[in-house]
Amino acid sequence: MPASPDLARTIHVGHAARLATLIDEARAAGAELVAGGEHDVAQRFIAPTVLVDVPEQARVAQEEIFGPVSPVVTFDHIDDVLARLDGAAKPLALYLWSNDAAQVASMLARSSSGSVVVNHCLQQFMHTGLPFGGIGQSGIGSAHGVHGFKAFSHERAVLRGGPLLTARAFFPPYRGWQQRLATALTAWLARR
Numbered sequence: 001m002p003a004s005p006d007l008a009r010t011i012h013v014g015h016a017a018r019l020a021t022l023i024d025e026a027r028a029a030g031a032e033l034v035a036g037g038e039h040d041v042a043q044r045f046i047a048p049t050v051l052v053d054v055p056e057q058a059r060v061a062q063e064e065i066f067g068p069v070s071p072v073v074t075f076d077h078i079d080d081v082l083a084r085l086d087g088a089a090k091p092l093a094l095y096l097w098s099n100d101a102a103q104v105a106s107m108l109a110r111s112s113s114g115s116v117v118v119n120h121c122l123q124q125f126m127h128t129g130l131p132f133g134g135i136g137q138s139g140i141g142s143a144h145g146v147h148g149f150k151a152f153s154h155e156r157a158v159l160r161g162g163p164l165l166t167a168r169a170f171f172p173p174y175r176g177w178q179q180r181l182a183t184a185l186t187a188w189l190a191r192r
Contacts, residue, residue, distance in 0.1 A: 009044035010067060016044040019067040022060040026071065029055045036068070056084070064092065064138070070121075078103055085111050089137035095121045114138050 036049030094113035114134035131142030141151040
């Protein structure tokens with residue numbers, strides 16, 4: 001494969017071999033290669049690849065890919081899409097191509113996924129103002145921007161007792177001023 005300043009290589013030969021196998025298996029099962037398909041595992045090169053008419057049982061349609069391979073699944077009716085989604089693990093991302101606002105609204109209301117992108121792909125991953133993460137089997141939590149900071153941070157509460165916060169005032173036995181303080185605090189908290 002020729003060197004290209006625009007196309008990166010996979011990080012590991014084993015991952016390149018996995019991607020090449022996903023492509024080859026899908027094609028052998030009847031998927032149509034629309035673009036790409038070339039690979040050189042030794043060089044860790046996988047050309048950006050688009051497959052259509054991918055059989056539902058093909059591994060490339062079932063597994064997370066993590067590479068430049070896009071299995072395109074087409075449908076004639078939105079209910080077919082929803083039926084397929086209902087029977088599968090929740091996707092990390094759902095890419096919907098439609099100019100029908102009602103169809104888009106229906107998909108958003110009736111499906112569950114980590115993120116949804118309408119009439120584009122991968123842009124949600126680069127947008128630091130949006131959380132990126134899965135749901136269910138595709139992952140938990142969110143990454144990127146403030147969402148990632150909050151997801152991967154732990155806010156630890158620290159309270160230090162002082163002259164107004166003494167253990168003696170809050171633990172039994174309650175007498176005189178302690179009883180009045182407990183009653184006043186309870187009444188104040190009940191109003192909040």
